[in-house]
Amino acid sequence: MARVHLSAGLRDLTGGVANIEIEASTVGRLIKSLDQMFPGIGSRLSEGSSVAINGEILTDAEYEKIPASAEIHFLDILQGG
């Protein structure tokens, strides 16, 4: 079971839901499940986000396996200089 934290910027699509427990084997499947619950959230998360799994920030994480009881946060993609 992964615990997914949804940032304030996504609340317009989640109807205010901030946290949700979801079963998913990979990040990509997690996003698909979220998109079924909150239509439209899928493209926002795939295009515009990095993901943090238990505090580690990853880019291109579509096939990353989600460990048991993971804490998941989606973050805006950042640019460095």
Next chain:
Amino acid sequence: MKYASPSSVEEATGVLAGALSAQVFAGATDVVPQIRAGRKQPEILVDLKGIKELLNVSNEATHWRVGAATPTARLTENSDFSSEFPGLSEAAGLIGSDQIQNRSSLGGNLCNGSPAADSVPAMVVNGVRAVVAGGSGSRTVPVSEIVTGPGKTSLADDEFIVEFEIDHMPAHTGDAYLRLIPRTEMDIAVVGVGVRVTLDDVGMVSAADIVLGAVAPTVVRVPEAEAALVGNQINDEILATVSAAASEACNPIDDKRGTIAYRKQVAGVLAKRAVLLAAERAAERNGDAK
């Protein structure tokens, strides 16, 4: 673009007389950037560094003779000159940067006609004279009569400055030049103040020259400040009058380097500080310089 390198004053005058649009230069530290930026497009560039009088520096009986094309570094590194005229020397030493000063000259700094030129206020307060050569012969004029407006001089098309005459510093007289720039170096003066004062045996001011730069189209003398000093001891009240007069004498513009209000206020501050510095030097100079 043509190029000439005359080896005598006569040859140079001849080249200038025969040209449609000529630009004389010594170090070219202003001329080259201006040509690159398209602001000047002379038909012929005339290099004055081949004329020996323009590179001569001599300490003579009544005055220094400084060739107009002499690199300012040669002056600032000349300890006799810089100890006699610390203000003028410091002013010359503020032009550009150390590297620039191996090329820049008093002649160029003056004739470029920038309102912010660093050497000009200090030259004016020291009564420096310019020896001008041209088709109609040679004439000697105070430096204050050379620049007539931003980028403009009173020189005819066939004239150029050969050398400067700087009378030796009298006893009990000192000069100073202070300027304000946002950085510490390599910047253009937002305000510049040149001062020269003479003190008598009891420390009263017997002569004063105060000239501002960068706050008007040309340098500005401040007679009210000079009058406030002459015949008086220097104290806070007198200095306040000097500051106020300097602020009042400014006719600056608002531009990206400073507002009118800022320039006026800082001109007052620098005038006060330059007077104190010049007076300190005057008190230290007991005899005439030679």
Next chain:
Amino acid sequence: MAVIEENPGYKWVGTRPIRPDGLEKITGKAQFGADSILPGMLYGSVVRSPHAHARILSIDMSVAKSMPGVKAVITSADFPDLALNGGSAGDIDMSNNVMARAKVLYEGHVVAAVAANTREQAKAAADAVIVNYEVLPHVLTVDEAMADNAPLLHDGMYTKGIDPKPEKPSNVASRVVHERGDLDKGFAEADLVIEREYTTKPVHQGYIEPHAAVADANSDGRAHIWCSSQGHFQMRAHTATVLGVSPGTIKVTAAEIGGGFGGKTVVYLEPLAVRLSQRAGRPVKLVMDRDEVFRASGPTSGTRIKVKMGVTNEGQLTAADVWMGYEAGAFSGSPVGAAGMTVIACYDIPNFFVEGFDVVVNKPRVAAYRAPGAPMAAFAVETVMDELARGINIDPIDLRLQNAVVEGTQASYGPKFPRIGFVETLEAIKNHPQYTAELGPNQGRGVAAGFWFNAGMNSSATVHINENGTATVVVGSPDIGGSRQSMALMAAEELGISYENIKPVVADTETVGFNDVTGGSRVTLATGAAVVDACRVITADLRARAAKTWDVEIDDVEWVDGQAQHVDGSQPPLSLADLAGKSGRTGGPISATASLNARGVGAAFSTQLCDVEVDPETGITRVIRYVSAQDAGRAISPAYVEGQMQGGVAQGIGWALNEEYIHNSSGVMENASFLDYRIPVASDLPMIDTVIVEVPNPAHPYGVRGVGEVGIVPPMAAVANAISDAAGVRMKDLPMSPVKLLEALNEKGK
């Protein structure tokens, strides 16, 4: 000075050898972007808009085309319209920035380009291009762009991140939000609440080397580009996108770079040079002069930021409310997202609301600048922190220590922090002699802190062992901050041979695997990890070769100090030179490649202390002492780490005191040269002392944390807090130039 945590006795990592690029750079032999010369090369010149906002009615190239020496002329008609080809919004914007299509959106925006035999001929031809414009009203600031009935830059811009979606278009591209807890409750619990508003101006990265590119293209579309950049694979990809071709048709060779700081992760000249070269059938060189660099390459955002924070008398932060408007320039994409994530990231605040807006204005499109978005946000928050500390009479470092994030704290942007070194940097400053040095009249002291994520991303590296046992390390990361040295040091440590025997090389896009940009403070971590992986494949291979040589099992062989050793000492050791010299007998040449998407990124924190002297009669500020403490994880190359720390501070001081874009009312930049765009000169800065704190990143083989960016985050606030301490005025608008400081002092004196 360094505060080191358990250095496990590295032989090479952490040392200070001679840098590999030093000799060439000092003797002038180094080849920068503009130094390539090819036979038959033409010179290009760019036609740029004189207007901040205008419709392009017509472009007449006929005169230009017929001028002496002109071999090619191009306009937007020579590039595919990505809007018609299903290009992404980002690609469309990038293409329109390289060359304007229907409208020009800033003074300096490219409208056309020409190539001719000489520079003078190209410039004359560019001047002869006739463009008819319909001038439109423009907006230059966040306030102007967000005002009701403001003229719009893009008709189809509907603010993202607002619910419900706006009915009308505007100049606000997007909104970001972060929140936690209950703001009202938080402020109610506070004993002291400070509320302030700040503005900052656009500032340029200020790299000394202007953009330059030489392109040699064939009529079949293949092209070779020489340019300096922060990522030649990125240059290849972006150029291919703008030209509408496959990236595989373009080869990019990385030149030495004279500074980037984020600003050279963008294409400007490369697509123009390639297209001109294709049309002319000859190589084309395009170089920006300094004026063009200012007017047409991205500075970073000007901003308006409002901060309200509450604290208890005991020093507990209870609430923070932040509003940020960031200028994106002509196209969306300001770093307001990162600003929103970093603004209060240093502190554990239970109740907060952070809101940020990405706003387009008629100025050059912003580009990344060292920790993009974070320095402006830190200027605001760190000066409020200073006021809070003074207000409740707590030492400003103690206030930060009390609320600092530590391992396990939930970050303001979401996840929990792994092991970090923020507290260690605060303590390093508190214990530094400058903290208690005596201050004279008109002098003051200020402290500030900052945070940056750093990045991982994709890197590839190859390591070759030469036949005499020396090595070549081949990377695809342009070296902007010393990465060649740190790669060689890590390879020396892994292989067990001398750093002097390793040559690090930055290869072109055909000779090394894919690499993301050199930026985001990621190269030492990510490219370093690839180099380490490649070296570990090699050392495993060397053990196997030694086993073959001795006819034993591989498990009986260890690689120690550059030699294969039998575990029971029954064989004389085989050095790398031994094995390399006979590599044909044990399987062939010795070489390995590693490619990865780096994991285990460690974030960076910086705490800085600034002493200033303010001349109260002129408003001139001089920085008299400065120290920066930063957690580098592990400093692979301490000399370079110190350089990065000092560089960030130098740029921050310029940003604080004098740097700004000055536009007139027509939107034309007035100070497009280093005379009036005032970056600090050497005499403006004291010796910047550095304290390298090492709290190793547990997820990296050498404990590395990126170091290049976080150093620019605290300085503006540190300087502002020092000015307040020295002169008793709180400056809220950058830069804190002498004119503005004197005005503030005059006001105070009334």
